[in-house]
Amino acid sequence: MEAWRLALSSSIRGKLISAGYTSLSSISSVSSSDLARDANITEDEAFEILKLANQSSGSNSCNGNRSLINGAKNAWDMLHEEESLPRITTSCSDLDNILGGGISCRDVTEIGGVPGIGKTQIGIQLSVNVQIPREFGGLGGKAIYIDTEGSFMVERALQIAEACVEDMEEYTGYMHKHFKANQVQMKPKDILENIFYFRVCSYTEQIALVNHLDKFISENKDVKVVIVDSITFHFRQDFDDLVQRTRVLSEMALKFMKLAKKFSLAVVLLNQVTTKYTEGSFQLALALGDSWSHSCTNRVILYWNGDERYAYIDKSPSLPSASASYTVTSRGLRNSSSSSKRVKMM
Amino acid sequence: MANKLIGEMGLHTKISNIFAARNIITAKDALSMPEFELMELIDVGMKETKSAVALISEATSPPCQSARSLLERKVENEHLSGHLPTHLKGLDETLCGGIPCGVLTELVGPPGIGKSQFCMKLALSASFPAAYGGLDGRVVYIDVESKFSSRRVIEMGLESFPEVFHLKGMAQEMAGRILVLRPTSLANFTESIQELKDSILQNQVKLLVIDSMTALLSGENKQGAQRQHQLGWHISFLKSLAEFSRIPIVVTNQVRSQNRDETSQYSFQVSLQQLH
Numbered sequence: 001m002e003a004w005r006l007a008l009s010s011s012i013r014g015k016l017i018s019a020g021y022t023s024l025s026s027i028s029s030v031s032s033s034d035l036a037r038d039a040n041i042t043e044d045e046a047f048e049i050l051k052l053a054n055q056s057s058g059s060n061s062c063n064g065n066r067s068l069i070n071g072a073k074n075a076w077d078m079l080h081e082e083e084s085l086p087r088i089t090t091s092c093s094d095l096d097n098i099l100g101g102g103i104s105c106r107d108v109t110e111i112g113g114v115p116g117i118g119k120t121q122i123g124i125q126l127s128v129n130v131q132i133p134r135e136f137g138g139l140g141g142k143a144i145y146i147d148t149e150g151s152f153m154v155e156r157a158l159q160i161a162e163a164c165v166e167d168m169e170e171y172t173g174y175m176h177k178h179f180k181a182n183q184v185q186m187k188p189k190d191i192l193e194n195i196f197y198f199r200v201c202s203y204t205e206q207i208a209l210v211n212h213l214d215k216f217i218s219e220n221k222d223v224k225v226v227i228v229d230s231i232t233f234h235f236r237q238d239f240d241d242l243v244q245r246t247r248v249l250s251e252m253a254l255k256f257m258k259l260a261k262k263f264s265l266a267v268v269l270l271n272q273v274t275t276k277y278t279e280g281s282f283q284l285a286l287a288l289g290d291s292w293s294h295s296c297t298n299r300v301i302l303y304w305n306g307d308e309r310y311a312y313i314d315k316s317p318s319l320p321s322a323s324a325s326y327t328v329t330s331r332g333l334r335n336s337s338s339s340s341k342r343v344k345m346m
Numbered sequence: 347m348a349n350k351l352i353g354e355m356g357l358h359t360k361i362s363n364i365f366a367a368r369n370i371i372t373a374k375d376a377l378s379m380p381e382f383e384l385m386e387l388i389d390v391g392m393k394e395t396k397s398a399v400a401l402i403s404e405a406t407s408p409p410c411q412s413a414r415s416l417l418e419r420k421v422e423n424e425h426l427s428g429h430l431p432t433h434l435k436g437l438d439e440t441l442c443g444g445i446p447c448g449v450l451t452e453l454v455g456p457p458g459i460g461k462s463q464f465c466m467k468l469a470l471s472a473s474f475p476a477a478y479g480g481l482d483g484r485v486v487y488i489d490v491e492s493k494f495s496s497r498r499v500i501e502m503g504l505e506s507f508p509e510v511f512h513l514k515g516m517a518q519e520m521a522g523r524i525l526v527l528r529p530t531s532l533a534n535f536t537e538s539i540q541e542l543k544d545s546i547l548q549n550q551v552k553l554l555v556i557d558s559m560t561a562l563l564s565g566e567n568k569q570g571a572q573r574q575h576q577l578g579w580h581i582s583f584l585k586s587l588a589e590f591s592r593i594p595i596v597v598t599n600q601v602r603s604q605n606r607d608e609t610s611q612y613s614f615q616v617s618l619q620q621l622h
Binding site: 007008009010011012045048145150152153154155156157158159189192193194195196197198199200201202203204205207208209210211212215216237244247248250251275278279281282283284285301303312314321 | 347348373374377378379380381382383385386389390391392393399400402403404405406407408409410411412413414416417420427442443446448449578582585586589610611612613614615616
């Protein structure tokens with residue numbers, strides 16, 4: 001591997017190369033004081049360079065019974081991890097079924113759809129459902145809600161929280177076989193207390209917040225879901241340079257993935273829709289372009305089919321493509337029955 | 347927040363100077379490019395760049411609030427928890443009190459359905475004192491299509507709120523609080539709403555009505571995508587105006603008939619249809 005691939009500032013790199021250290025093997029075979037003298041840099045800088053060089057050269061120094069490459073896991077071990085991964089229910093069993101049980105933690109899921117289809121509703125529902133305690137089959141975690149459009153309605157969150165508590169109380173009735181709703185520890189206001197709300201007003205704030213989330217979540221370890229409503233809004237209007245926008249968005253997607261893996265939480269990104277002219281007609285597609293569509297692990301598209309709301313798994317490494325219908329009721333997201341459909345214009 | 351100065355964030359002087367030398371003055375400048383590019387630009391090691399970006403990000407991030415404190419603040423500070431009642435029982439119940447404050451509400455409908463009437467009623471009830479469910483403040487009514495009729499408003503007042511309206515001088519007081527603007531062009535409109543930003547708080551404006559948004563464009567010449575972009579800035583501005591001053595803003599829009607065949611679909615819907 002060449003020395004110019006190392007993540008160093010350009011002036012130091014320049015000095016290294018002009019001193020003749022063009023490959024990693026030449027760097028790792030020399031001591032830090034010799035390197036400092038030859039390349040005309042300080043001892044500290046030389047030490048940093050040596051550390052970087054040794055990391056990148058991969059491990060020929062592997063432990064016998066560990067894996068061949070540092071940091072790799074074998075697929076059998078990962079299977080056990082994947083199966084025991086908790087999932088966040090959407091309160092709609094049809095939707096949960098096509099999602100394999102719910103929104104998976106450790107993954108970035110993108111949910112997109114036209115205005116009014118229920119993206120914010122799903123966001124609020126998930127931020128309440130993540131808090132369902134373990135004894136009811138939930139994660140007992142907290143939620144971060146990043147609002148870029150001002151769509152978060154706190155009264156609606158309270159409504160959904162109240163319905164959730166009522167459902168839990170009914171469930172305890174069934175569990176203890178006395179079929180009488182029992183008091184539950186959690187109260188709706190407590191649920192609201194555990195939703196960390198951020199209002200973002202520009203793409204700069206959005207990028208800053210994503211950078212800052214690592215520190216924030218380290219201090220609030222029970223956060224189990226991060227919802228961004230929506231990731232598109234500020235990037236669609238204010239960013240003029242599309243090439244730059246793609247690069248910034250890819251970096252942001254990577255950061256979200258790292259957060260998901262590091263803290264074992266679910267990242268849900270809500271996206272808007274745009275029309276593309278392909279194959280001779282206008283078609284709907286999720287916003288932010290083709291490069292962005294590669295960035296998320298899972299993609300769910302919400303759409304209207306006649307007067308009913310449907311969700312379609314558009315992209316997933318393990319789930320088959322499938323559609324399921326859902327409704328938005330006063331209690332939140334639920335399975336659809338024939339009566340609750342879109343109101344027709346008179 | 348985006349324009350926060352890097353110089354005042356408490357960064358190490360050396361890095362601060364490097365940023366300034368490269369013309370990276372605000373948080374926006376620093377965060378608008380991927381970290382690798384920034385590192386190349388300022389010619390500093392990766393670790394140092396990362397910690398500088400982390401500090402800038404922390405300083406620029408919006409503050410955190412729990413949803414509970416959001417609710418409590420609304421209940422405490424805002425009249426009727428931040429709602430303007432429409433006096434239509436079912437609607438008020440569904441909207442948790444009425445038209446919400448701090449956001450943009452759009453009234454959509456075909457011609458003749460009553461959008462302008464609705465707006466006039468809202469303007470009237472907003473001007474009322476709190477005891478009668480009003481916001482006790484001024485109303486700015488931007489009437490693009492000249493649909494506002496003061497005679498109709500007074501008639502509404504006399505019929506719906508007789509106890510108030512029959513009191514001496516009340517009609518004059520209430521009607522006097524509704525300020526009607528008739529912009530002649532988009533540029534005129536733009537100017538007016540920019541002026542509003544400062545005068546809203548000073549003059550106790552509690553409601554802004556724009557009837558109608560689409561009529562503003564009918565006089566202008568551009569077509570298609572450019573047409574949409576024209577109002578893009580105005581909508582953002584109105585949105586932030588609403589949030590900043592915590593007043594409701596009501597906007598009306600027209601409907602256009604759409605052919606069933608014209609409805610756009612996703613590519614997977616097209617392929618599903620082709621299968622059948």
